Amino acid sequence: MKISLCWALLLSLTASAGLAAEPSDRLVLVGASYGKNVLAICDIDGNVLWKHKTAGPKRGHAGHHDVHLLPNGNILFHDSWTKLKEITLGKKIVWEYDSANANGNRDRRVDVHAFDRLANGETVIVESGVGRIIHVDRDGNLVKEIPLGDGGRKHTRLMRVLKNGHYLVCAENPGTVTEYDEAGDIVWEYEIGTRVFGAIRLDNGNTMICSGNGNSVVEVSPEKKVVWEISKTVPQTDITLGWMTCLQELPNGNIAVGNCHAGENNPQIFEITKDKQVVWQFDEWDLVGNGLACWQILDAKQSALVRRQLEQLDP
Structure with a gap:
């Protein structure tokens, strides 16, 4: 196992940048595919605390593109291009939804690259190809449907629900980051012109x-x-x-960046300050290989919750 940056160096660098250091018990949730097909929770040094093998995608060589730790400590992920699952840390499936067979998609080609769980219990799913964002309830019933724009915008990658209730959606071709309102109208868009993967709205x-x-x-x-x-x-x-994928704005103001398909000599995630100082790296090639597209850095509260639940599992 490679430890890319020692904690002492991290403390030194964050102090020099005038930022409060992240707690040393930070945990990282990762979802890797391209043959690895694994969910894992690691500590700051990459030690694996929990691991779950996934089915992996059924077509091509791509793979898991989104993952979320839920407030109850469960993990929401997709086990294939179309099937979402919520599992406990005890690996019990407590909810699943298959976009291939639900809410009018039985005879349509659909891929799911992004999703989220709202505070009201609804799950937001972006159905690429079909070209819509849907909200479903715990029983899989369609609550809401938001159409995606034309001109290639129906083929998506990452989506995040913004604080104002809008949707920030990345589309690989024509390479746009688009903010849709709750009716599906475009209220802001930036064309970057590449096969864009992820975007977040900063504080x-x-x-x-x-x-x-x-x-x-x-x-x-x-x-x-x-x-x-x-x-x-x-x-x-x-x-x-x-291939630059996920992003996360951390409590200290730094940005965590996903660096997928960069080869064995580069970290799969790194934390960078606004003055472009790298203060932490996640470099666990043996665990995630070259296909770590999705991950989530857990804050202190989330990390404490996960540790408590892991301690309560049967040995």
């Missing part, structure tokens, strides 16, 4: 984008001006950027 109101095969991470203002960017490599490091 400062800007949008941070992982450009997929563009090998870059770009922050743009509401006026669509680029205000921050890394491209091809990370300055003052030997990190080469591969």
Whole structure:
């Protein structure tokens, strides 16, 4: 097992950047495919605390593109291109939904790359190809349907529900990040022109984008001006950027970045400050290989919940 950056160095770097260090008990939830087909929860140094083998995709070589730790400690993931599952840390399936056979999709080609669970219990699912965002209840009933835009926008990657209830959706072709309102109208869009994978709305109101095969991470203002960017490599490091996937804004203001398909010599996730200092790396090639597209860094509260539940499992 490779430990990419010792904790002492992390403390030193975050202190020099004037930021509060993240707690050392930070946990990382990962969902890897491309033959690995595994969910795992690791500590800050990459030690595996929990692992679950998944079915993996049924077509092609791509794989899991989204994963969420739920407030109850369960994990929401997709076990194939169309089937979502919620499992406990004891690996009991407590909910599942198959977009291939539900709510009018039986004779239609559909892929699911993104989803989320709302506080009201509804699950939001982006059905690529079909070209819609749906809300379903615990029984799988269709509660709401939001159409995606034309011109390639029906073929999506990551989606995140914003604080205002809108949907921030990435479409690989034509390479757009689009904000839809609750009626499906486009209220903001940025065309990056690459096979864009992920985007989040930052606390400062800007949008941070992982450009997929563009090998870059770009922050743009509401006026669509680029205000921050890394491209091809990370300055003052030997990190080469591969297929850029997920993003997460951390409590300390840093950004965690997914670096998929970058090869064995590069971390699969790294944390970077706004002055472009890398302060933490997740580099666990043996566990996730070259196909770690989706993951979630758990905050202190989530990490404590997971640790408690793991301790309560039968040995």
